[in-house]
Amino acid sequence: SQTIHQWPATLVQPVGSPLSLECTVEGTSNPNLYWYRQAAGRGLQLLFYSVGIGQISSEVPQNLSASRPQDRQFILSSKKLLLSDSGFYLCAWSVQVGNTIYFGEGSWLTVV
Amino acid sequence: AQSVSQHNHHVILSEAASLELGCNYSYGGTVNLFWYVQYPGQHLQLLLKYFSGDPLVKGIKGFEAEFIKSKFSFNLRKPSVQWSDTAEYFCAAKLTGKLIFGQGTTLQVKP
Numbered sequence: 001s002q003t004i005h006q007w008p009a010t011l012v013q014p015v016g017s018p019l020s021l022e023c024t025v026e027g028t029s030n031p032n033l034y035w036y037r038q039a040a041g042r043g044l045q046l047l048f049y050s051v052g053i054g055q056i057s058s059e060v061p062q063n064l065s066a067s068r069p070q071d072r073q074f075i076l077s078s079k080k081l082l083l084s085d086s087g088f089y090l091c092a093w094s095v096q097v098g099n100t101i102y103f104g105e106g107s108w109l110t111v112v
Numbered sequence: 113a114q115s116v117s118q119h120n121h122h123v124i125l126s127e128a129a130s131l132e133l134g135c136n137y138s139y140g141g142t143v144n145l146f147w148y149v150q151y152p153g154q155h156l157q158l159l160l161k162y163f164s165g166d167p168l169v170k171g172i173k174g175f176e177a178e179f180i181k182s183k184f185s186f187n188l189r190k191p192s193v194q195w196s197d198t199a200e201y202f203c204a205a206k207l208t209g210k211l212i213f214g215q216g217t218t219l220q221v222k223p
Contacts, residue, residue: 034211043118043215044202059210090156094211100146101204101211103156 002027006091006104013111019064019078021107023091026072031093033074034101035066038088047089050074086111114139114207118214125193126222133188133217135203144206145186147177148213151199159201162186173197195223 006023013019025031035047046059048066056066063082067075074091091104119134137143147159160171167179177188186203198221203214 036213038216044204044213046210046212049210100158100161105155 002093002102004091004093004102004104006089006107008107009105010108011110013081013109015083015111016080019076019081019085019109021076021089021091021109023074023076023104024072025074025093028072028093028095030071031095033068034092034094035074035076036090036092036103038090038106039086044090048076081109081111083111085109114205114212116203116205116212116214118201118203118217120217121215122218122220124220124222127195128192129221131188131190131193131197131219133201133203133219135186135188135214136184137186137203137205137207137212138184139205139207141207145177145179146204146206146211147171147175147186147188148202148204149199150202156202159188193219193221195221197221 003026033050036044037047038044048056048058050056050068053068053071064078086109089107089109092101094101116137145162148156149159150156159175160169160177162169162179170176175188175190177186179186197219199219201217201219204211
């Protein structure tokens, strides 16, 4: 069966520090991968999605970036965090030709 | 721009009351529709989905949703809620390959 893991689960970082959230999927090949952010009162916002290694689409302008160095690995990064980057970040995957999306456990980021 | 809107941000109901959460999307083409639920302290999980066919879709735990194409709507319903239905509910639409979520509705059911 397929599983998705992301880490760390919680993170407290000072403003201006770097960020790296990692996500891996097991049990499937060539998945679509996604990073979402859930900010208080604003629902789920799609940040990035990837249909293959090295292929990243950005949905919103921001100081975050994403990379997919391997087929089942998706990384969310920032060189310098802002206070507004605080939120709950969710990695997710779906099969290429399917539609249901499956979520990871989420990562709470607090920028102080 | 393509978007998904949920009308109610916070709903408080008593047990056994009926529930209807509104969801509208802005896209005129083929769309796949979903409702996700996030119980306190748990992952987001799929409640139900609509791809094609019967516009009345039944999901887990007694939930159902009706797709009304003319109204661009996909409202979630449950005839009698339980305390365990307390959660956050997200409507989502797959539009041109991307899954777009609504703002979410927090449902609080009082025992």
